[in-house]
Amino acid sequence: MSAPTNPNPPASPGNLIKMVAKREITTKLHDKTYLISIGVFIAIILVVVGFNVLANSGNDEYKVGVVGSQSKEFTAQVAEGAKQLGAKVTLSTVKDEDAAKPKLENGDLDAIVSGDTLITKDSLNATLGAVLKGAYAAEQQQKQIADSGIDQQKLAEAMKVVPMHEKTIDPNAKTNMERGIVAIVAVGIVYGMLMMIGQFVAQGVVEEKSSRVIELLMVVVKPWQLLTGKIIGLGILGLMQLVIVVGLGLGGAIAADLITVPGSAISTILQVLAWFVLGYTFFASMFALAASLVSRQEDLGSAMIPGTFIPMLSFFAAFKVLDDPSGTFATIVSMIPGVSPTTMPVRAAMSDVPVYQYAIAVVLQVIAIVLLVRLAGRVYAGAMLKTSGKLKIKDALAQSKETLAATNAR
Template structure:
């Protein structure tokens, strides 16, 4: 088995198709990340509403250094209406109160740079007040008072402020897993048919058992897919973090790690089925027809993944679907990326998938052994099990 796996690994890594597909994947992913970075770093304008005495800081906010976006200030008189504007996105930030005691309201997390600017304004106002009111200053007391002065921040949303980034991670991982499983699973089936049609399999079976030949082919092509997925994932992750498109490195690295695990489980599941299906035919013209049912399941998992993750990834529908072995390799890593799944569900999904892999491997071994030397018309599955 190891000999066959090494042969498949060396052969596939040197093929032009592997190099081209990897390069295209990297270019597409890099283009997507850079496009997102351009959008985020473009002419971004943050609208800050100032109420009452807070209008005195308008110039200090708009002229602040260290912000990589424009700030536009507007005067608001009705706090209730202003809160509604924050809720619907018309205002990004609402600032009220005296300059030395500013209160900030946002819908989500306050931008760290703007937070620092507002803290600096508060501290300068506190310092100015102390200098104006006291002649004999205690330097330590002044420093303590100033450094302890901060803007008070409250948010309207109680949801995860990083939800959008997590959703993007989940959807990208679902897409990568779908493409990898479909591509390398199909390669297993095509490899089986190529060996049958060229009679190479007869020579191989003279020295290798059918089960070892099948296992070696699955493992070898699986390693090719793993190398490609890891390469694309690591490059994409590095670009996203360097350009600031992603600001949650821990969650991003965890998503990639879980993606690799579920790729391995999903590949073993689907590659076994693809190889079994491929052994039923002897001509390349018949491959697509025999693979159609398996491909349809993968497509369904991909479509359901986008629908479920964009909707309610923690709901009962998502929970049930992600526990089904044919769907788990696509849905479960997406739910994990969104932090919408308890650990026991992950463990249960892994267990179910492993059991399914073992059962399908046993079935596939029987079918492959009985069908791999068959030439001519397409075999029916039940005929290979007799």
């Protein structure tokens, strides 16, 4: 007689991890705090993008009233100066200052030129000031030359010089700098996301311990499966949010002509996203480890302080790499686990990173992730049923042997 089959065979580890990840995603999508954070991120990006689109939508246009008649020399110099600065200045004749000031007050005029005086409503726009002051200076020079009796034609020929030409030994310097700026902005967003999602991971761990939900979950799921599912679930949400935010920012930058080589910027963004996955897994495990050692939300802040130093230092290191992407400092920090997720994308965007160095950075980061996840899993297993007070790592590791033995016996 054959043994009866189990109608409900135990789920595989993969399915259990998937179940936990799905639970984390569903819970967060119904969490007002998380939804508000998404809204805030998107709102900030939209405001920044909208401002830049408006600021770069066409040339700057200015209207200037000139008291009395306009000399041909002044008009010509204004037109030339405006062209060089990418602006448009329209001159109109006004009777006197008193007649023109109301137009200045209501915005019909941006400035009034009255003899040697330049009048504005408040502060003078830098571009407009450069055009008008340059035109006035050129006009006065021409008058003084004419009054002195100097042959203007000979003087003009003598002052003709061949302009200095710009040349760079690196033809890709401008593109690399643009990519570097894209990378550092994206890394800044990644840093914010790492801290926010990492905080969610830590809060979730403490919440499960304090509410004793962990005891119910332990009946079905092993500690490492629970931690892995939590990290994966929140990581998927974080990556989705990051793609939305960065996508909006990149699209707005392209629309505002802030980026001259969109393809290069997109490849940089994709690289940053890939490093986000490696960085998130590392820091989420670190935050989960720290959160496992406490049982109250009130103690979470102090427990996470040491863990926040590494992402903070890595973020500031990225700015140093931006200054000298080919230097010794950039080379070293871009291969250090925990720091490479923010520094390597910036370095790779601005310089040619040897393939072996890039490979070393990835391999070391993956090794660090594996070791940290194993450590966090053991600490998590040993501390998860400790629902009061604080716990030391060594005590949690000692307790983990009993917890793992009990769960493996199921």
